[in-house]
Amino acid sequence: MTEFIPPGTRFHALPSPFAMKRGGELQGARLAYETWGRLNATADNAILILTGLSPDAHAASHPDNPEPGWWEGMLGPGKPIDTDHWFVVCVNSLGSCKGSTGPASPMPGTQTPYRLAFPDLSVEDIANAAHTLVDSLGIRRLDTLIGCSMGGMAAIAYLLLHPGSARRHINVSGSPRALPFSIAIRSLQREAIRLDPNWAQGQYSDEVYPESGMRMARKLGVVTYRSALEWSGRFGRIRLDEKRQEEDPFGLEFEVESYLEGHARRFVRRFDPNSYLYLSRSMDWFDVAEYAPGGCDDDQRASAALSSIRLEQAMSIGVETDILFPLQQQEEIADGLRAGGCDARFVPLPSPQGHDAFLVDIERFGAAIGSFLGGR
Amino acid sequence: MTEFIPPGTRFHALPSPFAMKRGGELQGARLAYETWGRLNATADNAILILTGLSPDAHAASHPDNPEPGWWEGMLGPGKPIDTDHWFVVCVNSLGSCKGSTGPASPMPGTQTPYRLAFPDLSVEDIANAAHTLVDSLGIRRLDTLIGCSMGGMAAIAYLLLHPGSARRHINVSGSPRALPFSIAIRSLQREAIRLDPNWAQGQYSDEVYPESGMRMARKLGVVTYRSALEWSGRFGRIRLDEKRQEEDPFGLEFEVESYLEGHARRFVRRFDPNSYLYLSRSMDWFDVAEYAPGGCDDDQRASAALSSIRLEQAMSIGVETDILFPLQQQEEIADGLRAGGCDARFVPLPSPQGHDAFLVDIERFGAAIGSFLGGR
CATH class of the missing domain: 3.40.50.1820 (Alpha/Beta hydrolase fold, catalytic domain)
Incomplete structure (x- = not known):
């Protein structure tokens, strides 16, 4: 890998x-x-x-x-x-x-x-x-x-x-x-990775990679790395172009969703999913x-x-x-x-x-x- | 259904x-x-x-x-x-x-x-x-x-x-x-449901049901429905029995994880996933x-x-x-x-x-x- x-x-x-x-x-x-x-x-x-x-x-x-x-x-x-x-x-x-x-x-x-x-x-x-x-x-x-x-x-x-x-x-x-709130968040991030069929009990490859699990884990991370206060000032209720919304029902509509998507895209395939699981759990244990x-x-x-x-x-x-x-x-x-x-x-x-x-x-x-x- | x-x-x-x-x-x-x-x-x-x-x-x-x-x-x-x-x-x-x-x-x-x-x-x-x-x-x-x-x-x-x-x-x-923090959380919940292959663009059945997506959505909901303060007092770092931990690497280990799991189990299959998506999005729009x-x-x-x-x-x-x-x-x-x-x-x-x-x-x-x- x-x-x-x-x-x-x-x-x-x-x-x-x-x-x-x-x-x-x-x-x-x-x-x-x-x-x-x-x-x-x-x-x-x-x-x-x-x-x-x-x-x-x-x-x-x-x-x-x-x-x-x-x-x-x-x-x-x-x-x-x-x-x-x-x-x-x-x-x-x-x-x-x-x-x-x-x-x-x-x-x-x-x-x-x-x-x-x-x-x-x-x-x-x-x-x-x-x-x-x-x-x-x-x-x-x-x-x-x-x-x-x-x-x-x-x-x-x-x-x-x-x-x-x-x-x-x-x-x-x-x-x-x-503390339990952080444990809960990290547990959900690990669950998202483990639920991705491509994780395959850790036996993924570069070709078959748990991309959606890693994206979800990263997005959830970013939500907890920033703050509601910052986002209210920064994104408010700004919407993306109408055109991007129509491509996919329930797809991205608000600027904040696109921001999360960008963060996820920059992270996945640049971090090893198993390594993420190990490091994440080490924090729960400390x-x-x-x-x-x-x-x-x-x-x-x-x-x-x-x-x-x-x-x-x-x-x-x-x-x-x-x-x-x-x-x-x-x-x-x-x-x-x-x-x-x-x-x-x-x-x-x-x-x-x-x-x-x-x-x-x-x-x-x-x-x-x-x-x-x-x-x- | x-x-x-x-x-x-x-x-x-x-x-x-x-x-x-x-x-x-x-x-x-x-x-x-x-x-x-x-x-x-x-x-x-x-x-x-x-x-x-x-x-x-x-x-x-x-x-x-x-x-x-x-x-x-x-x-x-x-x-x-x-x-x-x-x-x-x-x-x-x-x-x-x-x-x-x-x-x-x-x-x-x-x-x-x-x-x-x-x-x-x-x-x-x-x-x-x-x-x-x-x-x-x-x-x-x-x-x-x-x-x-x-x-x-x-x-x-x-x-x-x-x-x-x-x-x-x-x-x-x-x-x-x-506001954008809530929109982000709900967007991730909807993404978890939509990423579940069993969601199948909304064409699931009782037999092939997006259970893992719904569980993830519900757990993420519960994390944001309660508070870190409450959980610190209620769960602290209490662990489950060692035996339950050993069954699955990266499986449930802390009481707070088991609490989320229980909430998720009581929710899925009792709520229609498409209905969840529609109601969730209605809030983002308001x-x-x-x-x-x-x-x-x-x-x-x-x-x-x-x-x-x-x-x-x-x-x-x-x-x-x-x-x-x-x-x-x-x-x-x-x-x-x-x-x-x-x-x-x-x-x-x-x-x-x-x-x-x-x-x-x-x-x-x-x-x-x-x-x-x-x-x-």
Whole structure:
């Protein structure tokens, strides 16, 4: 099956075997990553970025790949994450399909993709794999670990599983545990893919591909990545041309439907469906409360686990209009870290763009992140 | 195809032909309805209830059908809508499949269902059909017109198209026009049905029925009918038995997934898929701004239309956690009616149950509705 690897991607060989949290191990697995800026002599200017579900490691342009990246406005010389000062690493998550080993990768010594033979994937595996990369780059301690969305979960796992591995932390629209509304949405997305006859229990090919399932999953994603407020202002009740409506009864009629269709079209066939299922489920499974010290009450476990993390400084940032990783979850992260003695700020932003705001509202997010990092 | 008609349902023959808003007409069509209480001699104690998308006319039990109805706690002797005092009529919407004529009904003089040959259905058609029923019952003016959810749209249409037809109005979790978030959700629900190969361009049968599409549509509905807040408290991260998880990779694992599955199972095969498509689309189309007097600015049209409605008293009620018909829309209705000189109150409730709260939080909704109707 096609892999989707941007030019200029680097690769890091994971220790082999690489043990997975829920059992099983990977042989000869790798991570795709990209870097910006230069690691200084004392190796104390490093920033690691852990991504959301779908991005590759190409967060921003660089000489080996001048194409704009998914966080182009945030990362580069003179930008909020100033690569004239910081050495920045962005990693494609383990289990993804953008160069890192995942369900679409060939099983060792074969041409056959893992598909559903890939072991259960946890957010913790994504974190552990990224930690081996950081280690291999000669970085004993990150200046700042940044995690966005799913990457915000992975960052919490990273800090818990590798104490002392970062001096500071920025959690962007993240969550300390999956809540039932988000689980329900992701469950429906997975069901849409699995219901597509072309999914064929994971045995699809490029020719027979679960396109309608992936389109539905992506559209449902986009609905929850943005916000009703933004869409009311942006689309209102604008209609498409009458002609397009007449082609198909119950076909697209409103601008908002066409917007979803465009998003879906740009996504399908650029992401491996099995990889999507694995990554999606890893988020449902994540619960920081698993790391609570013994003897906690049930409703204290998440907070106790977060407060066991040792950091100098942290910022947990998100937006009011996020329905997928709601703002209270970012507040919970900040509160938990602060209870552990860290100088942790909670930064709620009024961006109307919902969960995706960190990708679009660079003005607000950039100001907060730039200021946290030291205004360079 | 199966129709789903509760026992004790009455029928009203629509004028034939019955002209539809967007063109076409129905011959020999009918409405299913139920009544409670007695119309008094001056015929001024009547209440009409217009329903949401899926309910039948069986809002509450009565001697001909002792089964509890969908608003059992609200309606009956001594209840908030006190049938010892009021004569209450609830109508199954035109286009539905619970006894009223819709896409699953046979075309006149045949055994063949309309399917997609049913003319375009508008919320206004639902309102006009209900008005002919009220008229046939000898009610010149309703004391109170109540519309819930989709029925809140239909009630606004009813009041606009039939001036003077009601003295008072209660709009329950309604909307003066479909906004893009709701349109997007409904569009995905319709797409899920249409993508099911068994839908077959509407030519399914009881044997070959688009069950997976209907299940997906219903689950997505339930996600938007409730609220993240309610689910966090109710389901948290509760898991099903390990055994059920192992049967199917990516199968149900969390309690919230099982809850959605249960809702879907109880819905499919009890609702006609084509009828669902028609009713769903009618909501996308509804926009009170179409009824604005000439010369209004675009952003004043909805308000101007609402203020052209003449009522003595009105209440627009909803909940903070509703993401499908958000509370601002209920406020917009109250503000618009008030601008027309009506004593209109806006009643925001803190119920955690989202859009469905009016069906479940009878304590709060019942108190408000009972008090509005006069505390009987």
